[in-house]
Amino acid sequence: MTRLWDISPTTSPSAPIFPGDAPYSLEWTARLGPGCPVNLSAVRMSPHVGAHADAPLHYASDAPSIDAVDLAPYLGPCRVIHALDCGELIAVRHLQHAAAGLPPRVLVRTRQRALTAWSDQFAAFAPETLDWLAARGVRLVGLDTPSVDPAASKTLDSHARLLRHDLRVLENLVLDDVPEGDYELIALPLKLQGACASPVRAVLRRPDPSAAPSP
Structure with a gap:
């Protein structure tokens, strides 16, 4: 038996987004009733709303869009x-206590509770921390805030490190109730042609020692 942790926030019109980004909206294009056998809806949103995977195209014009990235980094040991004491930047010292035998995927919890309304006060990665993780074989990083760079950054130094090391990234995760430790990550992006990002339904799973064995 395995236990699942859903680490994706609900995508809704009130989901926090960067100012100027397109919020989530849903409209009904058909409704169940006489002469119509189904309900049909249409969705409009930025691909950066909620838990999402940035494509390299998001921070480099000649880089791959989300439909062209390798899926392997989004699935496997994590x-x-x-x-929680990192302040504005996640430094190497904040991760060293859990650095032994790092798997290829690392998710960092920086908050007691994930953001439910937009705020530019959130933790991001220090660029040298991404260098340090990449040097240890990490292929994907994730965090429970909207960006790997501070909201006010204009140079996007940590995004540049993602590009340099060919790291994949997940943002806006919900890690509120996830104990520190090792899991299997499943967070596949959609195959959205030409898009700079994709929503993901990110989950973690691992064996549940409290589950009764199957008969």
């Missing part, structure tokens, strides 16, 4: 590391 470590959740708590860095």
Whole structure:
């Protein structure tokens, strides 16, 4: 038996977004009733709303869009590391206590509770921390805030490190109730042609020692 942790926030019109980004909206294009056998809806939103995977195209014009990235980094062994005392930047020292035998995927919890309304006060990665993780074989990083760079950054130094090291990234995760430790990550992006990002339904799973064995 395995236990699942859903680490994706609900995508809704009130989901926090960067100012100027397109919020989530849903409209009904058909409704169940006489002469119509189904309900049909249409969705409009930025691909950066909610839990999402940035494509390299998001921060480099000649880089791959989300439909062209390798899926392997988004699926497999993962470590959740708590860095609740990190302040504005996640430094190497905030991760070193859990650095032994790092798997290829690292998710960092920086908050007691994930954002439910937009705020530019959130933790991001220090660029040298991404260098340090990449040097240890990490292929994907994730965090429970809207960006790997501070909201006010104009140079996007940590995004540049993602590009340099060919790292994949997940943002806006919900790690509120996830204990520090090792899991399997499943967070596949949609195959959206030409898009700079994709929503993901990110989950973690691992064996549940409290589950009764199957008869």
